[in-house]
Amino acid sequence: MIEVHHLTKRYGRVTAVDDVSFRVERGEILGFLGPNGAGKTTTMRILTGYMPATDGRATVAGYDIFDKPIDAKKRIGYLPETPPLYPDMTVREYLDFVARLKGVPSKEKKERVTSVMARTHVADMADRHCGKLSKGYRQRVGLAQAIIHNPEVLILDEPTAGLDPKQIIETRELIRGLGGDHTIVLSTHILPEVAQTCQRVVIINKGRVVAVDTPDNLTARLKGAxxxxxxxxxxxxxxxxxxxxxxxxxxxxxxxxxxxxxxxxxxxxxxxxxxxxxxxxxxxxxxxxxxxxxMRMSLEEVFLQVTTEEIPEETPTDPGAQGSMDPRTEGEVPVA
Ligand SMILES: Nc1ncnc2c1ncn2[C@@H]1O[C@H](COP(=O)(O)OP(=O)(O)OP(=O)(O)O)[C@@H](O)[C@H]1O
Ligand SMILES: [Mg+2]
Missing domain, CATH: 3.30.70.3190 (Alpha-Beta Plaits)
Incomplete structure (x- = not known):
């Protein structure tokens, strides 16, 4: 459903995304995990057509995002790092506006806005101006605008950032519920999030993919024997x-x-x-x-290991190389 081939993005001399490739199958929820500045937002902006890449290519729902940006964008719902709300519109007016913009047929619009508000738990703020919402509500309205046209693909940049624990659980449930019907990429640096929500994880560090696997395999794989x-x-x-x-x-x-x-x-x-x-x-x-x-390494230990030293993506069969991946022979993992 999403294919990313050798994507590279340079800002002047900074390489924010460096030869990144991965794919996301239909209905899958993929976690994009990495420390601050790893290149998550940059990759998502490129995938959603908000920014050109320096090199490489990507297709979303069968459409090349550079050759067919309009077709690709129609099939994507995007929650940016900062939700794009209009402060003077009420939540209902804003969602109605976005629905129109995204081509929701006018006879379905009202019902669509109501159901999306219920799903993202913002109905109680329907008549509040967007500019007067708390951060958590802004985030949820951001999620509501991303799913309003029922897109096949959802790209969510830190969907639970700024939410309280109860909202985090509700949002994770919502995202899990959207999986299956939708193909989802979500970025986070919260480890329980990927373990609880995602079927597969891409770990990115300094613009490069350092590991791709299921949360389970990641924790098992890096263990030696x-x-x-x-x-x-x-x-x-x-x-x-x-x-x-x-x-x-x-x-x-x-x-x-x-x-x-x-x-x-x-x-x-x-x-x-x-x-x-x-x-x-x-x-x-x-x-x-x-x-x-x-006994397994926790996802946290795995994350620290792969983001503080680069490891080969495939587990090598050479016992010497295996030894170097064994946390017990590596000693302490330095924490920056
Ligand atoms: N407009 C820009 N101009 C120059 N450099 C940029 C720009 N946007 C991002 N960068 C740089 O690109 C790198 C990747 O940034 P990006 O925002 O993609 O990281 P991120 O993984 O989303 O981080 P965070 O977890 O903090 O959101 C960083 O080094 C950042 O400083
Ligand atoms: Mg970011």
Whole structure:
């Protein structure tokens, strides 16, 4: 639905977007994640036809945004970083105006404005002037104008910026509800947002794409070997030697001890799932198996890792290169 090929944007000597490529499938919600100044807004402005690129190309809903900008723009709803509201219009007048501008047929307009106001929870402000709205309401009216013509593609630049926690949850639900029918790209630097809303994530840093994957794979991928957390009630016995002796287990590190309960981090050979063996050996000894789960890096750790050092996009099969991606051999990730 959206294809971006080698997009580059230079402002004088600053390269804001540097050879960025990605695609978004129909109905998908893609998170565009990156620190301040990464190039998120610039990429979105180019995709929505608000700004030319220096190089590269992009298609939206089958239309090249540079060759067929009008056809492409008709199919896009855009929430810019600062919603483009007219201060002297009421919310209803403004949405009515945008609906007309975006070609909503006049007999459908009234109903469309009403339903969009309900969906974005702005109906109680329908007769308030846009200039007198709070930031959160401005943001929601911005979202309302983006979806008023029911576009196939939504490009949302930090849709939850400035919202209170309740509004954030409502907006995330709204966006999730729009996915499926709509193809959505949203930018954010809020990590729970991508984990909760997006099916796939593009992480961008200094204008370059540094990772593309599902939130789940991102957190799993950067882990070196597989590590499980196991909690056992062994009645006081040391379970470490038993777990270490299992085939495929590379290392066992005790992590906590409370009375007869003990937690262990069990590292296994890469790609080898030792959960069955772990469970069987614990239960066969008559011990209690209280917890058994894979340990993963948090999305936050992944984000810091990929934005503070560049990693290859594909996981290399060369064990040497793998080692350099292992957070445990890299030491602390510097936080700027
Ligand atoms: N009009 C402009 N002229 C010159 N440089 C610009 C302009 N707009 C953006 N830049 C630069 O381009 C880079 C990318 O900016 P952009 O606004 O796309 O980042 P962003 O990822 O949206 O950041 P944020 O999270 O702060 O919104 C930055 O270095 C910024 O300073
Ligand atoms: Mg921005």
């Amino acid at each position: 597989e590590t499980m957390y196991v909690q056992v009630d062994s009645g006081g016995a040391d379970a470490a030697p038993v777990l270490s002796a299992l085939p495929g287990v590379v290392r066992v590190a005790p992590s906590e001890q409370r009375g007869t309960l003990a937690g262990y981090e069990v590292e296994s050979e890469r790609g080898r799932d030792v959960r069955r063996e772990l469970a069987r050996s614990i239960v066969n000894r008559g011990w209690g198996l209280l917890e058994l789960r894979p």
